[in-house]
Amino acid sequence: MRNLITIDKIEHTPEYEAYLRQLPQELLLKIVENAFAEIFVNDKDGRVVYVNPSSMRYHGLQPEELVGKASSEIKRGIWEPHSFAEVMEKKCPIVTENMYYITHKSLMSVNIPVFDADGEIELVISTAMDYVTRTDLSYRTSEKSIVSSDSDFSDEVIGSGEAFKACLKKLEKAVNVDLNVLILGESGTGKSFLAETLHRHSLRRDKPFFAINCAAIPENLLESELFGYVPGAFTGADPKGRTGLIKNADGGTLFLDEIGELSLPLQAKILDVLENKRYIPVGGNAFQHVDVRITAATNQNLIELIKQKKFRSDLYWRLNIIKVTIPPLRERKEDIILLANYFLKKNNQKYGTSKLFDKKMMYLISDYDWPGNIRQLKNAIERLVVYSEHMILEEELFWEYLREEGEVPAGPSAQKTYNLEEIKRDLVNEVYTKYKSSRKLAEVIGVSQSTANRLIQKYIRGEGEEMEN
Missing domain, CATH: 3.30.450.20 (PAS domain)
Known part of the structure; x- marks a missing residue:
């Protein structure tokens, strides 16, 4: 009787082969069919x-x-x-x-x-x-926007770093209380997303959410956008008048992004809304009352603007009941890979692909500072997916991205500025020092736990060499 299976000169014992031969065909069909x-x-x-x-x-x-x-x-x-x-x-x-x-x-x-x-x-x-791993499996089957343990926002927000989780815990304090919230952070860190997430979890979740970027609209138009106007308020105005965002958000939340760009007169009107729940439309002479929660965000230093007489201190302290500062991506390195994998998944779905990062690409992505924060990372991953002609996204695509963005000079010498071995060592040290867990290291950097243990042996304890999984 010849052996059923011979792979790499490893053969089954006669007893086990006899066992295989007596397995019913129905069982074998169930296995392969499912x-x-x-x-x-x-x-x-x-x-x-x-x-x-x-x-x-x-x-x-x-x-x-x-x-x-x-x-x-x-x-x-x-x-x-x-x-x-x-x-x-x-x-x-x-x-x-x-x-x-x-x-x-x-x-x-x-x-x-x-x-x-x-x-x-x-x-x-x-x-x-x-391509699935223990971490990827839930990431492929779930529609969560972000991943974060130990948080009431865990179904919607990506982040495992301590600084970011502390930020979320502050926001959670605002879920069941009707207080104004001030969100600080660099451009692209996700301030708008967190403001909307807060509204979806808040006591006002069943009421409207409106958002406006105060830096994107000229001052003369911004006032009418916020407060509306009465009929005939100015030349070219709608003869029926117009309801502003503050009134539209009545009962719900109004998010004022880049509030540091508001002029002093508009700041005074916003303060009146916060303190007295009232406002006067443009061209009007009677107060209208409104019940709205205001959440504000800025990438500017409001204290410095107060010193420069460009921002009202009374408005700052009225907004600053709950203040949250979102750390930039360069200060939450352990979250970069989680975010990169999330955006890769979304783009694979968008473009009908099944692309993957190779290990060198992952280490380089995690080491880069991402000055544009999450917004830049999101756009970069989409570009890499679109540019790549292969399933595996290799490191050369990353260098090409940096060259296009003027981050490194053209030519092969540019890549020497990144020592991949040092990047790997720094990332493993940073994540393991924070969590003291090979399981968490594996989850954060996207490898198996056995590979994570070998990385710990190599970079933390200095024993042996890393072995690829």
Whole structure:
């Protein structure tokens, strides 16, 4: 009796092979028919003898449409490259990156020859599947906007760093109390997103949320946008008048982004809304009353603006009941990979791709300071996905991105300014020092726990060399 399976000269014991032979066909069919990975089998002549249902996820065809056909009949227009001929020629396993044209997926395919008793290829078994890890699995199946443990906002906000979690805890204090909130932070750190998230969790969640960027609208227009105007208030005004955002947000929340750009007269009117729940529309002479919660944000130093007589101190202290300062991305390095993976997932969904970061790319992304913060990272990941012609996003794409943004000079010497080994050591040290956990290190930097343990041995304890997983 010849062995059922011989891979890399490892054979089953006779007892175990006997056990395999007595397994009922129904059980074996249940296994292969319900496997998550695609299983695609050709005979020695290249004719398809079996395809499991999971393959429909990748090339969009029913197994019945493929079984019995020769590989030469189906390879064109479905996927490239077709590896059967190469496996038959080299008589060894072949790993390829395949593009499935019908579903626009790019996946890694493993093609294994199975030999008969005479050493000739009897079957070629190919498997392909989405790239998933323990961390990625929930990330692929969940519609959460962000990931953050230990937070009531955990369904919506990405961040595992202590500074960022402290920021969220302050915001959570404002969920069940009707207080004004001031959100500080550099441009692109997510102030608007957090303001809207706060509203969705607040006591006013069933009422309107309106947002306006005070820096984006000229002052003469901003006043009428905020407070509205009465009929005939000025030349060109709507003869019926107009309701402003403050009135539209009655009962809900108004978010004033870049509030440091407000003129002093408009600051006085906002203060009246905060203190007396009233305002006068442009061109009007009677107060209108309103119940609105105001959340404000700025990337400016309001204390300095107060010293320069450009911002009212009474408005600052009225807004500053709950103050939250969002740390820039360069100060929350452990969150960069979480955010990068999240944006990669979103762009894979948007463009119908299955692209992945290679390890060098991940280390470089995590080490970069991202002066534009989350907004820049989000746009960069989309650009990398669009630019890449392969499933794996390699480090050269990152260098090209930096060159385009003027962050590094052109030419190969530019890359020498980044020592990848130092970047890896710094990242492992930073994350492990903070969490003291190989499991958390694995989660944050996107590797298996065994690889995380080897990184700890190499960079923290100085024992041995890192081994790739």
